[in-house]
Amino acid sequence: MRWWLLPIFVALAGLAPLECQAQATQSNKVSYEGQRVAAVDLVANPKISVDSLRPLVQQRSGEAYSNSKVENTISALKQTGRFSKVELDVKPDPGGLHLTFTLEPALYFGVFQFPGATKRFTYTRLLQVIDIPNQTPYKQEVVAKAGGALLEFLISAGYFQAQVRTEPQFDETHMLANVVFHVNLGKRAKVGIVEVHGPEPSEANRLLHAMRSLRATARGASLKPGKSYTPKRIDSAVALMKRDLANQHRLASKVHFDQSHYHADTNHADIIIDAQPGPIVKVRVQGAKLSWLPFLRGRQMKKLIPIFS
Incomplete structure (x- = not known):
């Protein structure tokens, strides 16, 4: 083998990864050409008014994205001599592209x-x-x-x-x-009147009673008037109501916090909870040993059967 050919082979071997890297960079480059532009922002030092610079922006909101218009905009902003660098950030949003031209040095x-x-x-x-x-x-x-x-x-x-x-x-x-x-912050509000919308009046009253029981108090889910208004308390009350309906074999029930109405004169917030009791469903498991311990069978069944979740 001729030793003078070795440097050529080494050089060619070194160029191969660079060529592959360049091809990968080119292929990974995102093209926004033709996509709708929803908003165009200019960001600069707060002491600089960007209103006088807006006529230099050729890429307008509501138009299709154009690489040439974007490049011309960056060039025009640089030619003012007021900025060391112009950075473009493009964020795709549901309504279209959001373009931000950051004029350095910015804060x-x-x-x-x-x-x-x-x-x-x-x-x-x-x-x-x-x-x-x-x-x-x-x-x-x-x-x-x-x-x-x-x-x-x-x-x-x-x-x-x-x-x-x-x-x-x-x-x-x-x-x-x-x-x-x-x-x-001011003072935290207290729970006012609580209403349950969705079920029959008798069922709504029963659920309201459940949220004011000793069990609800022990679990931090009590919605008695005068209790502190907190998201954790409301979430616990909703969870307790779901469990109560599940105990009635209404496994497909839907319960969620709907809205609140604040009264500034009393610093109380009325709470409305939407509850949609599902049909009565009874589940029996035959031919399977969920657990050797009887008190764990119910827990295991609730984990395995989706309707319990």
Whole structure:
């Protein structure tokens, strides 16, 4: 073998993976050409008004996505000389594509604070509620949406008097936008009048009585007027009602919390629960040993037969 051919073989062997990688990158590239564009946003430093830059955006909402229009938009924004880089983010939504042109250097969301709320809720849970991922460019619309989501969460938790005020704090040195969500919880509401809609009046009254029994109190499911209004209490009451109907052999019943009506003058919230009792169903198992222990047979049957779930 001629040794001078060895470097050529080595070079060709090194080019093969690069060629395969290039082909894979090209094949994995997503094309949005022709898809409907639902929204187009410009994100920049909060001190910069983007209204004067909107005429440079050739890709419009309501039109089909065009690579040439997008590239021309990025080029026009760069030619202003005000931005070091223009990043495009495309997110497919049910209504169409959502395009975001981020004009660097932009501010990104940093630290979130929730004074007034962390005494009742964990910091992790509050972060889940506002739902602002890491590396998200700052937009006032995102802050407003997060504040609204936080308020809805507090109301669903029984704090119908809650107030939320947002305060952005810009850290120009680190290019971060920290946001403080000032929360005033107010007093938690109490349970008011409870109604069960769906079954016959006699059955509805029986279910209401079950939710005010000692068993309901022991399980934290009591919906007596004056009890603290909490999602956990309501969920426990719904679960107890389902078990009660199951004990009546109504295995296909559907029960769920419908809505609440808050009365600010009394700080009580009336609760409406929708219950649809299913037909009476009796289940018998023949020819199978579910368990050698009699008291475990019923549990095993409920695990194996879907109608019990």
